Amino acid sequence: MAKPPNNLRDAVEKTVDATLGSAERSRSVAQGALDDLVESVEDLRKGAEERLSRGRRSVADAIEGRRPASSDDIKELKAELRAVGRRLDKIEERLPARRTTAKSSSKRAS
Numbered sequence: 001m002a003k004p005p006n007n008l009r010d011a012v013e014k015t016v017d018a019t020l021g022s023a024e025r026s027r028s029v030a031q032g033a034l035d036d037l038v039e040s041v042e043d044l045r046k047g048a049e050e051r052l053s054r055g056r057r058s059v060a061d062a063i064e065g066r067r068p069a070s071s072d073d074i075k076e077l078k079a080e081l082r083a084v085g086r087r088l089d090k091i092e093e094r095l096p097a098r099r100t101t102a103k104s105s106s107k108r109a110s
Helices: 006-066 071-094 101-109
Strands: none
Touching: none
16 A cells, blocks of 8 residues: 655644644633533522522511410510519509599589
8 A cells, every 4th residue: 555645644634733723722612611601500509599598587587477476475475564563563652642533523623
């Protein structure tokens, strides 16, 4: 079998080299685009997670505000009400005595 002429061999090598260089550049561009896509998807995922977390918190807050009072809540309210009652009693003890309504009505009549 005869060897191809040198100029044909050189042309084939140049074509292969050019194709390999072009393929490498294309690969590099595709990898950059893929990296950008992955970064965008990651940003979207993080944003969605943050919005879901905020949504869950607001739902939990809404549910907490609407849940029925537990027995512990009622006990706590009763204790606070008793304390307020005791404070009111002490305040009323310090107030001056009230006049009777009979005296007030006789003064108005005169």
